[in-house]
Amino acid sequence: MASLGDLERSVMEVLWSGDAALSANELRDALAMRDGESGRTVATTTVLTVLSRLERKGFVSRTREHRPHRYQALLSREEHTAELMHEVLDRSSDRDAALARFVGTVSDGEAATLRRLLDELVRR
Amino acid sequence: MASLGDLERSVMEVLWSGDAALSANELRDALAMRDGESGRTVATTTVLTVLSRLERKGFVSRTREHRPHRYQALLSREEHTAELMHEVLDRSSDRDAALARFVGTVSDGEAATLRRLLDELVRR
């Protein structure tokens, strides 16, 4: 999976944070909102450019039916994260060893979460 | 953590695949060996350049004591992988949901490995 630049990531964050498909202008506004005072507002064309790139990279899809095209994330944020974790793991030559390291460094709470998730897996 | 380019990654692979610290020339030879017929041999200075960059990025350290400086990975490959997995997870807003997705998509064998690892965690 290709990686994301800063603005690309911000756009994905916005798309991920609500399930509805958004237009370029809505995205621009959401970005401006999100960054509050701190960040400048970015031009709509800029948003459109990154949306095209995100589409080319397979991160978003768009509906061309009505005129303000509407854009939405192809994967949910969690799916995306899980995918990335697999990708990282796939690059390792010894997956089990890497998993061991990973498990060895999660917090207690997360270890418990993992246990619970694995139990649920078995149960169905 | 910064990301790695193709050659940078190859260099790290070599460093990870043996625990000894290597000189630039040994690395160049190992790379040439590894890529066999397929790939051209890269110049020693090229290796040195990427080693400097890897050092700046915190991936390798070098001993300057003796003349062919010797380079070694700062993290083991597994530590690196685990670190990346945490990094990916940290970018998610809902870690538990992301973990759930991840666990839901691992193979049966890996689920078993995870269970075993978590059991070992508890036991000590």
Place this chain on the structure above:
DNA sequence: CGTTTTGTTCTACGCTTCGTAGAAGAACGT
């Protein structure tokens, strides 16, 4: 319909990263 407004694509530029390696400099053996 022609015009104004709104939305999209095309093109482009500057910055940064990375592969690539020569030129120049430093250190070491003899």
Place this chain on the structure above:
DNA sequence: ACGTTCTTCTACGAAGCGTAGAACAAAACG
């Protein structure tokens, strides 16, 4: 001191990304 070996400095071209104007298309409106 001299050549050899190693490292650093400098540089360049390609690609990725933030950035956005210019040009083009479509819709709204009078």
